[in-house]
Amino acid sequence: MDPSCAFDRVAVVGTGGYGWHFLCALLATKRLHVRAVTSTTDTQSSLIKQSGLVKQKHTDKQKRIAKLRELGAEIVEYDDPASEAFAAAFSDIHTVVSAVGLSGVTSQIAMIDGALAAGVRWFIPSEYG
Numbered sequence: 001m002d003p004s005c006a007f008d009r010v011a012v013v014g015t016g017g018y019g020w021h022f023l024c025a026l027l028a029t030k031r032l033h034v035r036a037v038t039s040t041t042d043t044q045s046s047l048i049k050q051s052g053l054v055k056q057k058h059t060d061k062q063k064r065i066a067k068l069r070e071l072g073a074e075i076v077e078y079d080d081p082a083s084e085a086f087a088a089a090f091s092d093i094h095t096v097v098s099a100v101g102l103s104g105v106t107s108q109i110a111m112i113d114g115a116l117a118a119g120v121r122w123f124i125p126s127e128y129g
Contacts, residue, residue, distance in 0.1 A: 011035040011076075011093045013086075013111060014126070015064050019099030027071045035074045037089045038065065039081065039104075081107035086114025095122040 008031070012022050015038045026034045038061075065075055078085040081104070090096055096115050098108055105127055115123045 007032075007094055009033045009035070009093050010095045010097065011037050011090055012097045012099055013037045013089075014099035014101065014104065015068065016061065017099065017101060018126075019097075020064060022097055022099055023068055023073060024071070027068075027073055033074070034072070035076055035089070035093060036065070036068050037076050037078065037086075040077045040079050081110050083110045083113035083117060086111045087117040088114075090115050090118035090120050093118065093120055095124070096120050097124045098126040100126050 010026055010032055012019050012026070012034070015023065015036050019036075023034060023036055026032050069075055076089045078089055093115075096111065098111055100107065108125055108127075112123055
């Protein structure tokens with residue numbers, strides 16, 4: 001296999017829902033460098049009005065991040081979903097998998113721009129059509 005085409009460095013944007021399952025499956029291979037890219041805030045929290053639920057979601061996210069670190073994932077957090085932040089998060093990455101929920105779909109444009117700037121070869125969006 002041509003080393004320049006090696007699929008060995010992958011980033012997954014989103015650590016909940018499908019992102020969690022993608023990350024766990026990729027980490028289980030023990031053959032890939034896996035980077036979990038996540039926002040510093042839980043974007044779903046802004047959609048939930050009851051403060052008790054927001055606190056629970058935040059706690060769950062912190063636990064997921066800790067578990068991903070334990071499993072060997074590199075964690076990269078961003079504050080602002082801008083292409084510059086994604087370009088930095090995607091440095092040295094071959095493939096990006098977007099696993100953002102509905103609230104993060106519009107940020108995929110910035111993700112794609114950041115992936116292009118970082119030289120990412122493959123970008124897999126979370127939504128089609």
